[in-house]
Structure formats: C-alpha cells, structure tokens
Amino acid sequence: MTRPSEITRERILRAAERLFAERGYDATSVRTIVAKARVNQAAINYHFAGKEGLYREVLRAAFRGLTEQQLAHAEETKALSREDALGEFIRRQLQPLTARDDISRYMRIFNWETARPSAVFRKLLREETAPFMGLAVDLVRRFMPEADQRTLMVAAIWLVGQCSVFVRNREQLAELPDAISLAEPAVDELAALVSRWALGGLARPR
Numbered sequence: 001m002t003r004p005s006e007i008t009r010e011r012i013l014r015a016a017e018r019l020f021a022e023r024g025y026d027a028t029s030v031r032t033i034v035a036k037a038r039v040n041q042a043a044i045n046y047h048f049a050g051k052e053g054l055y056r057e058v059l060r061a062a063f064r065g066l067t068e069q070q071l072a073h074a075e076e077t078k079a080l081s082r083e084d085a086l087g088e089f090i091r092r093q094l095q096p097l098t099a100r101d102d103i104s105r106y107m108r109i110f111n112w113e114t115a116r117p118s119a120v121f122r123k124l125l126r127e128e129t130a131p132f133m134g135l136a137v138d139l140v141r142r143f144m145p146e147a148d149q150r151t152l153m154v155a156a157i158w159l160v161g162q163c164s165v166f167v168r169n170r171e172q173l174a175e176l177p178d179a180i181s182l183a184e185p186a187v188d189e190l191a192a193l194v195s196r197w198a199l200g201g202l203a204r205p206r
Contacts, residue, residue, distance in 0.1 A: 009047045021105035024112035062106035063128040082142040091191040093163035143202035
C-alpha cells in the first residue's frame with residue numbers, strides 16, 4: 001500500500017516538473033509549487049530540503065527518463081555488429097520525438113537549462129551522464145579502436161549531438177514550412193538517415 005507521505009512526495013514532483021518545464025528554474029517559486037501541488041511549504045522542505053533539492057530530483061528523473069532505454073539494452077546492443085549497434089543507439093536516441101507528456105516536459109526543462117544553466121544542473125550533469133556517455137564512448141571505440149580517450153569522448157559527444165539537435169528542437173522543427181513529421185514511421189526514417197551519415201563519418205579510414 002502506498003503511504004500518504006509517498007503520495008505527497010509524488011504530487012510535489014509532478015507539480016514541480018510541470019512548472020519547471022513551463023517557466024524554468026529561476027521563474028518558478030516555491031509558493032507556486034505549493035499552490036499547484038496543494039501542499040504546504042513544510043512538505044517540500046521535509047521531502048526535498050527546499051527548492052534546490054526538489055529541482056535536483058526533477059532533473060534526475062529527466063536524465064534517467066531520457067537514457068534508461070539505452071542503458072537497459074546496453075548488453076544486448078554490445079552483442080550486435082558495430083553497424084547495427086550504431087543504428088540501435090541512434091534509433092533509441094530519437095525515440096523521444098514520438099513521446100508525449102513526461103518526455104516533452106523533460107525536453108522543455110533541458111531547453112531552459114540551455115538558455116540559463118543552473119548550478120544544480122551543472123553538478124548533476126557530471127553525476128547522471130557518466131553511465132550514458134560511457135555507453136556512447138564504448139560504441140565509438142568499436143569504430144576507432146586506436147583512438148585516445150579524448151578523441152573518443154569528442155566522437156561520443158558528436159554522435160549524441162546528431163540526435164539531440166532534433167529532440168531538443170522538436171517543437172520548433174514541427175512548425176517549419178517543411179515540418180519534420182513526429183509520427184513513428186517518419187522518425188524511423190530519420191534514424192536510418194542519421195545512422196547512415198554517422199556510419200560514414202565513424203567508419204571512414206583515418
């Protein structure tokens with residue numbers, strides 16, 4: 001049975017997630033969160049030790065929501081050929097294009113952080129991205145076995161960037177005159193295109 005304190009904690013998280021997505025961290029007050037969650041400020045202090053702790057938990061959920069599929073399938077991806085592993089990695093990276101609700105809010109929160117990065121985000125970035133970036137580095141190492149660690153990290157960041165530019169800007173891209181469809185078949189086609197271009201870059205002899 002779910003305890004009342006757990007229900008309260010979840011209600012605070014959901015309200016905060018929506019508000020941070022709409023307004024960003026700086027423009028979201030504790031008072032606004034309290035009103036939306038229908039709790040008192042003491043509940044936020046009790047569960048999260050204040051606004052910063054609450055935002056940290058929202059960001060942690062966002063990081064994990066966007067990377068959990070990749071990490072959950074890491075072992076089976078390693079068993080694929082490097083070309084198929086690359087295709088799967090990119091397809092999963094682009095999957096949020098078809099998602100709604102939570103994923104949409106996570107992306108809006110990250111867009112706020114792109115414009116106005118917070119100290120909370122910068123600190124959590126180091127903690128939460130390590131497993132995912134390790135996966136990306138392992139993947140590009142299969143194409144560049146002689147490369148040093150710095151080069152592998154640069155290549156991993158480049159690879160992730162090929163997908164994140166679409167995911168982070170999906171709302172704006174959908175409004176362009178030649179809008180990119182966010183339906184699953186179109187996203188699969190986009191994943192195939194990005195995979196082919198990325199493969200051309202990573203597999204080219206050096």
